[in-house]
Structure formats: structure tokens, C-alpha cells
Amino acid sequence: MRVLPLTADGLDDPALADFTRLTDVALRRLLEPAGGLYLAESTKVIARAIGTGHRPRAVLTRAEWLPQLEGLLAPFPDVPVHVGDDAVLERLTGFHLHRGALASMHRPDLPDPATLLRTARRAVVIEDVVDHTNVGAIFRSAAGLGVDVVLVTPRCADPLYRRSVRVSMGTVLQVPWTRLPEWREAAPLLHDAGFTIAALALSDRAVPLETLADDPPERLALVVGTEGDGLSRTALAVADVHVRIPMGNGVDSLNVAAAAAVAVWATRVR
Numbered sequence: 001m002r003v004l005p006l007t008a009d010g011l012d013d014p015a016l017a018d019f020t021r022l023t024d025v026a027l028r029r030l031l032e033p034a035g036g037l038y039l040a041e042s043t044k045v046i047a048r049a050i051g052t053g054h055r056p057r058a059v060l061t062r063a064e065w066l067p068q069l070e071g072l073l074a075p076f077p078d079v080p081v082h083v084g085d086d087a088v089l090e091r092l093t094g095f096h097l098h099r100g101a102l103a104s105m106h107r108p109d110l111p112d113p114a115t116l117l118r119t120a121r122r123a124v125v126i127e128d129v130v131d132h133t134n135v136g137a138i139f140r141s142a143a144g145l146g147v148d149v150v151l152v153t154p155r156c157a158d159p160l161y162r163r164s165v166r167v168s169m170g171t172v173l174q175v176p177w178t179r180l181p182e183w184r185e186a187a188p189l190l191h192d193a194g195f196t197i198a199a200l201a202l203s204d205r206a207v208p209l210e211t212l213a214d215d216p217p218e219r220l221a222l223v224v225g226t227e228g229d230g231l232s233r234t235a236l237a238v239a240d241v242h243v244r245i246p247m248g249n250g251v252d253s254l255n256v257a258a259a260a261a262v263a264v265w266a267t268r269v270r
Helices: 014-019 023-033 045-051 061-072 085-092 113-117 134-143 160-165 182-193 209-214 233-238 255-264
Strands: 004-007 037-041 056-061 080-083 102-105 120-128 149-152 177-178 196-200 220-224 240-242
Touching: 004 160, 014 037, 014 080, 014 085, 014 102, 037 045, 037 160, 045 056, 045 061, 045 102, 056 061, 056 085, 061 080, 061 102, 085 255, 113 149, 113 177, 113 220, 120 134, 120 209, 120 255, 134 149, 134 160, 134 255, 182 233, 196 233, 196 255, 209 240, 209 255, 220 255
Parallel strands: 004 080, 056 080, 120 149, 120 220, 149 177, 196 220, 196 240
Antiparallel strands: 037 102, 056 102
């Protein structure tokens, strides 16, 4: 492990570029995908990333976390580990680093959707959800409830954004996922793989979730959309069935992450 002391005088070092100005959301959105990097926050998430085969590029941490990192980073002796106190780390990143460590990781290439669908039985499609917290929460439910693959649309938030990874408890690094093309290509791709497309929507043709759960198809893709507008007209048009979760007390719907969890559990492979 190549440990490098970090001081207030050295924050302009180009070697720290992966971690600078992290409070600038626009810069993060530009830098992380375009630079081929994502940020893994906490030793637990870093461990999951490395266990999945992802390669670290650099690490920020406090001295007391070095023993936990030593074993994780043993296969990567050339990765710099920048060690500083709380004040220096917060000045560099713009937030309090209280989860042990922050690592910049090389972003893996996304797999082909058809390849992931070939052996899958349950899929979740996240359409245009831009809230990173919701994306991370959906991945956590998908991992815990047996979803084989998560597919995100072109305008969906980045699952490897730092907040998404953190909220997912690192499960975004475990569940196979990739981006779909637009629906005109995505729908035939799902159908060709034998999937029934079920859209969670408050539409006139929606059936109660119990109806789908009583006799679920062998291969099922559950499509969830944004909190405000719901699913797009195109998504609703290509869906084989519309599904709603029956609600009470004047509540019409659940948060998208909660709705996804309920629908996934109800239609799980038994």
C-alpha cells in the first residue's frame, strides 16, 4: 500500500484530481462518466467493488482506517492512499468523510443487455428516474429480493453516482445492470428474450398487483418510472400489462423505490 500524507498545502496536487470539487454537481456528472471513474464511499463499498473485479485508482482516508484498507488493497500495491485529518479531507472533498474511506474506481464497460437477459428470469427497468437516492434504493431492493438484472433507460440517473452507490449499500456493484437503448429497440429486445413487460402505472387498464402475482410469467420485466410524471407514453404503449398496487386511506401511490420493492417481492420466483 503506497501511503501518502495529505496536508493543507498539497491540495492542488494533480494526483488528487479525482476527489476535488465534489460539491459541484455539474462537474461530477461530467467528470465521472466521461473520465471513466466512479466513487466508492466506505470500506464496505470499496470491498464490494474490488470483490466484483473493479480496480481502484486512488484512495482518501484517515490514518485509523489504514489497517482495514491494507488487506483490501494488497493486490494493488501501486494505488496511492492519501491520508489526512478530518479538516484536510473535508476541505478537499467538500464534505465530512465519516465512512472510513473514499476511493476512485475505474468504471467497467457496460455489458450488452441481450447477454444479461439470456439467463435472467426477473428484471427491473428504471425509466428516467433522476433522483440518485431512489435509484440506489431500487438496487438495494433488487439485490435483496432476487432480481437477476436491472436495466436503466438512457435518461436515468447514473447508478454509479456516489449517492446511488452509498444508498444501495454497494449492491449496485453486485446486481448485474446496464443501459437500455430507446424503447423502440428495448421493447423488442425484452420480448425476444421471452420477457413479459409489466408497467407499474395508475392507468385505466391497470390490474391489481395480486392478479399478476397469482400467476406470474416465467420471465418478467417490471418497469418503474418517475415520481411526478410516471412512465412515459412509449413505455406504457409497449408494456404487455399495466399493474397497480392497491392503496388505501386516500393514498394513490408509493414512492418509486418502495413500489418497486413491493412489486418485486410479490412477483418473485418461488
